[in-house]
Amino acid sequence: MSTIALKTLFLKEVRRFSKVWLQTVLSPLVTTSLYFLVFGVALGSRLREISGVPYIQFVVPGLVMMTMIRDSFLNTSSSLFQSKINGTITDILVAPIGALEMVLAYVGAAMIRAIIVGTLVYLVALSFTWFPLHDIGWTLFFTIFVTATLALLGMIAALWAEKFDHLAIFPNFVLLPLAFLGGVFYSIDLLPEPWNTVSRLNPLLYMVNGLRYGFLGVADVSPVTSAGVVLVSFLVVLGAASALLRSGYNLRS
Amino acid sequence: MKPPVLCCRHVTKRYGKFTALKDLSLEVYEGEIFALLGPNGAGKSTLIHCITGLAKQTQGSIEVLGFDTVNDFRTTRRLVGLVPQEIGYDPFFTPLESLMIQMGLMGVEPNRSRAESLLETFALSDKRDAYTRTLSGGMKRRLLVAKALVHDPRLLFLDEPTSGVDVELRRELWQEVEDLRTAGTTIVLTTHYIEEAEKLADRIGILHKGELLLVESRESLLERHGGRSLEEIYLELIHKADGRHAA
Numbered sequence A: 001m002s003t004i005a006l007k008t009l010f011l012k013e014v015r016r017f018s019k020v021w022l023q024t025v026l027s028p029l030v031t032t033s034l035y036f037l038v039f040g041v042a043l044g045s046r047l048r049e050i051s052g053v054p055y056i057q058f059v060v061p062g063l064v065m066m067t068m069i070r071d072s073f074l075n076t077s078s079s080l081f082q083s084k085i086n087g088t089i090t091d092i093l094v095a096p097i098g099a100l101e102m103v104l105a106y107v108g109a110a111m112i113r114a115i116i117v118g119t120l121v122y123l124v125a126l127s128f129t130w131f132p133l134h135d136i137g138w139t140l141f142f143t144i145f146v147t148a149t150l151a152l153l154g155m156i157a158a159l160w161a162e163k164f165d166h167l168a169i170f171p172n173f174v175l176l177p178l179a180f181l182g183g184v185f186y187s188i189d190l191l192p193e194p195w196n197t198v199s200r201l202n203p204l205l206y207m208v209n210g211l212r213y214g215f216l217g218v219a220d221v222s223p224v225t226s227a228g229v230v231l232v233s234f235l236v237v238l239g240a241a242s243a244l245l246r247s248g249y250n251l252r253s
Numbered sequence B: 001m002k003p004p005v006l007c008c009r010h011v012t013k014r015y016g017k018f019t020a021l022k023d024l025s026l027e028v029y030e031g032e033i034f035a036l037l038g039p040n041g042a043g044k045s046t047l048i049h050c051i052t053g054l055a056k057q058t059q060g061s062i063e064v065l066g067f068d069t070v071n072d073f074r075t076t077r078r079l080v081g082l083v084p085q086e087i088g089y090d091p092f093f094t095p096l097e098s099l100m101i102q103m104g105l106m107g108v109e110p111n112r113s114r115a116e117s118l119l120e121t122f123a124l125s126d127k128r129d130a131y132t133r134t135l136s137g138g139m140k141r142r143l144l145v146a147k148a149l150v151h152d153p154r155l156l157f158l159d160e161p162t163s164g165v166d167v168e169l170r171r172e173l174w175q176e177v178e179d180l181r182t183a184g185t186t187i188v189l190t191t192h193y194i195e196e197a198e199k200l201a202d203r204i205g206i207l208h209k210g211e212l213l214l215v216e217s218r219e220s221l222l223e224r225h226g227g228r229s230l231e232e233i234y235l236e237l238i239h240k241a242d243g244r245h246a247a
């Protein structure tokens, strides 16, 4: 493996999103903070408690996770897709760079962006409602594996997509609804059957609840179950992304 | 004779049912300028893509200095440079940044003075911090050549480097190609300007519908056809081959 190439590709990806930070960092920060102000601060004062914690705190991990899911996906998918379209992917394809370096560099940079936005959202929330992290270990576990999983999914989507419309399907028609239905704003215990059971088929439920356990110590599912679902998802997309990159799928004709 | 820098053995490339390269074998030797001629769609870019890693041959093997381009891709890609036919550029980076990044991607420690001297060579010094999209077409093409050279390749591919380029820049590129050869780089270029091959090439290959019709040194080719121009020889071969295909 070429460490110089890996470092260069990783830094190139970090610089790419840093150069357009208004769009890649500030915009999701503002959007997510607005959700927090409307649902957490304004409505939350009326809703009082869910699962034994004040509502204004209950929504924080959900919102942090929702933006991290979106931002890590968007970072890899738009970067890889754009270089496919404008032809600069050639620079990487002719270089002594294997699937491993590509995965590490793209996923690493996407995780950095997602974690920066997630941390900023958390800090905004703390300025309204201070609470200590319940468990730093679970918080880190879910942050790392969820952002990595979504970044890998973003790579797969970028490889598969042939036009911008294809790419827009995921964040708008898959990730956003699944995050909302995955309990960002509510506990699925509030749902009647069959919706409670149906909700458990949604992998994003485990991502949201995993981080909620790390932040607050409460969740609809145990952190071990959530961790299992997240790990399996991670391994599945890691295997798929590596296989596609190795085969040159939609990259090397 | 020196061992070949490039050795293609029975290379076949299919896109679905369409065969773009048919059982093609070719050797290119150290220090020469090899011109690959052929009409549009002959398979010139396809062959270059299989060698440089942009495509994968369906059958056959390709070696660069004895290393297999599939199994030893990390080694061969360090040895090979490509100036692609299509101009692609990254809107996020300046020419200087692009060169530094390309060095790193090629596995060479990014080196600012090397990048600056390449910009100098290609008359891009005053554009080094400009947005790449503000460069003229000729400047972008020169940046592509500079990018292909960041890692000092032993074997350089120029895929139609002069298509859509004005006379002045074409002359400059030809001079640059000669200088590179003098410095020891082996060069393979594709073109459909026959004049270009006649002026530059040591050896000439004519590709037509995925098959090499001929590989010969320029001198012996011109001598054999006593006094006729390369263009006449080329057209005759292509027409003959077309007739054969039609029959």
Ligand SMILES: Nc1ncnc2c1ncn2[C@@H]1O[C@H](COP(=O)(O)OP(=O)(O)O)[C@@H](O)[C@H]1O
Pocket (backbone or CB within 6 Å): A253, B015, B018, B020, B038, B039, B040, B041, B042, B043, B044, B045, B046, B047
């Ligand atoms: N990715 C691809 N998929 C399908 N067909 C292709 C692809 N790339 C090239 N071809 C076909 O292969 C043939 C050779 O193309 P190319 O190598 O670009 O020719 P040249 O560079 O000699 O003009 C053409 O008929 C072209 O349409």
Ligand SMILES: [Mg+2]
Pocket (backbone or CB within 6 Å): B044, B045, B046, B085, B159, B160
């Ligand atoms: Mg071509």
